[in-house]
Amino acid sequence: MYDVIVIGAGQAGLAAGYYLQKLNLDYVILEASEQTAGSWPKYYNNLVLFSPVQYSSLPGLDIDGGYDSYPNKDTVIQYLNQYRNYFNLNVQTRKKVEEIKKSNQFFSLKTVDQELYKARAIICATGSFNNPYIPNIDNMNTFEGKLMHSFQYREANNIKDERIVVVGGRNSAVQIAIELAQVANVSIATRTPIKYIPQRLLGKDGHFWGRLIGYDTFPIGLWRNVKDKEPVIDLGGFKKAIEENHNPDQRNMFTRFTKNGVVWSDGLKEHVDTVIFATGYKPKFDYLEPLKTVNEEGNPLQKGGISSNIDGLFFVGLHWQRSHASATLRGVGPDAKFVIKHLKKYLKSVKDK
Numbered sequence: 133m134y135d136v137i138v139i140g141a142g143q144a145g146l147a148a149g150y151y152l153q154k155l156n157l158d159y160v161i162l163e164a165s166e167q168t169a170g171s172w173p174k175y176y177n178n179l180v181l182f183s184p185v186q187y188s189s190l191p192g193l194d195i196d197g198g199y200d201s202y203p204n205k206d207t208v209i210q211y212l213n214q215y216r217n218y219f220n221l222n223v224q225t226r227k228k229v230e231e232i233k234k235s236n237q238f239f240s241l242k243t244v245d246q247e248l249y250k251a252r253a254i255i256c257a258t259g260s261f262n263n264p265y266i267p268n269i270d271n272m273n274t275f276e277g278k279l280m281h282s283f284q285y286r287e288a289n290n291i292k293d294e295r296i297v298v299v300g301g302r303n304s305a306v307q308i309a310i311e312l313a314q315v316a317n318v319s320i321a322t323r324t325p326i327k328y329i330p331q332r333l334l335g336k337d338g339h340f341w342g343r344l345i346g347y348d349t350f351p352i353g354l355w356r357n358v359k360d361k362e363p364v365i366d367l368g369g370f371k372k373a374i375e376e377n378h379n380p381d382q383r384n385m386f387t388r389f390t391k392n393g394v395v396w397s398d399g400l401k402e403h404v405d406t407v408i409f410a411t412g413y414k415p416k417f418d419y420l421e422p423l424k425t426v427n428e429e430g431n432p433l434q435k436g437g438i439s440s441n442i443d444g445l446f447f448v449g450l451h452w453q454r455s456h457a458s459a460t461l462r463g464v465g466p467d468a469k470f471v472i473k474h475l476k477k478y479l480k481s482v483k484d485k
Contacts, residue, residue, distance in 0.1 A: 134158050135479060137241060137251040139419070141223045142170020143212060143461050144449025145257035147190050147468035149221040155476060161221060161257075162243070164228035168216040169209040171261040177287045178311060179205040182303060182365045183462055191465040193218055202367075208461070229419045234442065237482050241419075252444060252482055253475055256417065256432065259449040260459045263416035263430075266409045267299075270388035275407070277392065282410035288312045291406050297394060299385070300410035301326045306364050308410055309380045310373055318380035326382060327363040328371045415450075437471040444478055446471045 136152055138145045141163035152159040167173070181188055181204070185197040188208075195211045197203050203211070216223055228244045232254060241249040264281040272279070278291070282304050292315035298305050301322035312318045320326070364370060374382050386394035393404040415430040425433050425442050432439070432447055436454050439445035448468045449459055457463025 133238075134160055134249065134251040136253045136255060136475065137162060137239070137249055138255045138257055139229050139241075140164075140170070140257035140259060140449070141168040141216065141221075141225070142172075142257065142259055142449070143190060144170075144259055144464040144468065145255070146212060146215050146221060147464040148255050148257055148448050148472065149216075149223070150191050150219060150465075151468050151472040153219060153221060155472070157479070159222060160249070161223045162227040162229055162241070162249070163223055163225045166225050167209075167213055168221075168223055168225070169212045170259060171283075172205060172209045172212065174283045175205055176282065176285045176304075176308060176311075177205065179307070180367065181208065181461070182367070183460070187462045189465075190215055190461065191469070195461075231419050231422050233422045234444070237444070239444065252479055253446065254444065255446045255448055255471065255475070256420070257448045258417070260415060260451045261413050263414050264409075265411050265414040267411060269386075272389050274391055275389040275393075277404055278406040280406070280408050282308060282408060285408055288315045292316055294405035295393075295403060296406045296408065297321050297386070297404050298380070298408045298410055300412070301364070302362060302410070302412070303364050303367075305410035306370050306374070307367070308408060310370060313373070313380040320374065320380055320382045321385045322382060323385045326374070328366045329363045330366050437467055438474055444482070446475055 135157040136159040138148050138159060138161040141161045145161050145163070146168060149159065149161050180202050184200050184202055185195055186199050188203060189195045193215055195203055196207060227247070230242050230244045233240050237252065239251050239254050264283050266281055285308055288311050294316050296312055296316050296318045298309040298312070298318060299321045301324065305320060306326065309318050309320045373379055384397040386396050388395050390401060393402050395401050417426050417430065417432055420426050420432065423442050423445070425439055425445065427433060433441050434447050437447045437450070447453065448471055449464050451459045454467050454470065455463060458467050
């Protein structure tokens with residue numbers, strides 16, 4: 133029996149563990165994989181954070197690097213594993229949670245290896261990046277080329293000298309397309325024009341200005357559901373490469389697949405070797421199904437990380453959970469602090485009964 137069980141030991145779960153440990157609560161963090169790096173090992177090799185070191189750390193320990201530098205994927209993975217060890221957080225790896233039930237005031241959890249756990253409160257910290265989304269496009273099942281999601285892409289040399297279409301209009305799509313364009317013939321397919329913002333303005337990173345005006349921290353998610361179309365942060369020549377150099381080029385989304393390619397919106401058929409969908413992720417909380425606390429779109433019923441219908445159930449790491457930064461390294465710390473403040477009150481009320 134624990135006071136709290138945290139599901140997931142990525143950035144959100146580790147931030148939650150930090151505050152739980154400070155309160156001397158009896159907790160455990162259950163992680164499905166073999167390490168505490170969340171979804172980061174699944175991303176492409178040359179991924180670089182959009183935010184500099186000064187805005188990219190979890191509470192209590194700064195990520196390595198210069199104050200104004202941008203950490204890469206390997207740096208983040210090393211940092212998250214270091215964070216667990218530095219604070220000696222109580223993490224059990226290879227413990228994938230299969231289902232959660234609640235009886236009276238206690239939650240019971242079962243893992244896929246049939247181990248049972250009990251707790252007074254649960255924090256779901258499996259995040260927003262564990263269920264890749266690929267839209268259904270006409271004749272997709274007839275296409276004999278390669279189809280993949282961006283989480284399966286690692287580096288350009290694996291598919292060089294091919295005709296490639298990258299689907300998506302956000303940073304991952306643009307970064308992958310720019311990288312591939314050095315060794316392949318690449319187009320970006322989008323439904324709307326790509327919007328860009330410069331990474332730096334007046335010598336300051338955009339996150340500086342976001343913090344200054346409150347955009348990055350204001351808890352608008354407590355009052356409304358936000359479905360935003362974020363612009364691409366131009367890390368260096370993205371807009372020029374696409375709009376001026378046409379390398380890669382941008383095209384309107386194709387309408388359907390053929391056996392060996394796609395049909396563009398103007399009716400032109402073209403041979404394509406590989407299509408990469410950088411189309412984001414959909415929420416997936418299968419283990420919560422017994423609690424009936426997920427809506428038809430798969431999103432948990434919650435406000436600010438506090439369950440709307442299950443007492444003692446909390447969340448950290450959801451997109452726009454409280455603010456624009458909620459699903460990021462820089463945002464999970466403040467959200468975890470907010471959630472655990474409410475969790476502490478809940479545990480007191482339970483123990484006083």
